[in-house]
Amino acid sequence: MNNDFDSRSNGQGGFLAGVLCGAAVGAALGVIFAPRAGAETRRQLAESSKGLRETANRTYNQASDGVNQLVSRGREAVDKGRAAFDRTRDKAATAATETYTETFGNSPYPTA
Numbered sequence: 001m002n003n004d005f006d007s008r009s010n011g012q013g014g015f016l017a018g019v020l021c022g023a024a025v026g027a028a029l030g031v032i033f034a035p036r037a038g039a040e041t042r043r044q045l046a047e048s049s050k051g052l053r054e055t056a057n058r059t060y061n062q063a064s065d066g067v068n069q070l071v072s073r074g075r076e077a078v079d080k081g082r083a084a085f086d087r088t089r090d091k092a093a094t095a096a097t098e099t100y101t102e103t104f105g106n107s108p109y110p111t112a
Contacts, residue, residue: 016059
């Protein structure tokens with residue numbers, strides 16, 4: 001199984017989480033130490049929070065898309081595995097029946 005996607009998504013998630021935390025800390029420190037009027041500070045906080053919300057939404061959407069892709073790939077793998085198992089089981093049953101019939105001259109299964 002190819003784990004390239006898994007390792008990339010983990011690195012991006014960590015990076016984006018770091019960006020979000022850094023932006024929040026930077027905004028808080030800027031508000032604390034900036035000599036601005038109350039209205040100007042509130043405006044700046046509103047702008048900063050809007051940017052953080054947008055970044056958080058993008059991060060959430062990317063993570064959600066990644067999870068959906070992994071779930072889809074998992075379902076495809078299960079379906080392929082199930083189909084391969086069914087084919088192999090049918091071939092084994094056919095081969096066992098043929099071998100039994102060749103060996104004993106009759107089918108191991110009762111006929112109606």
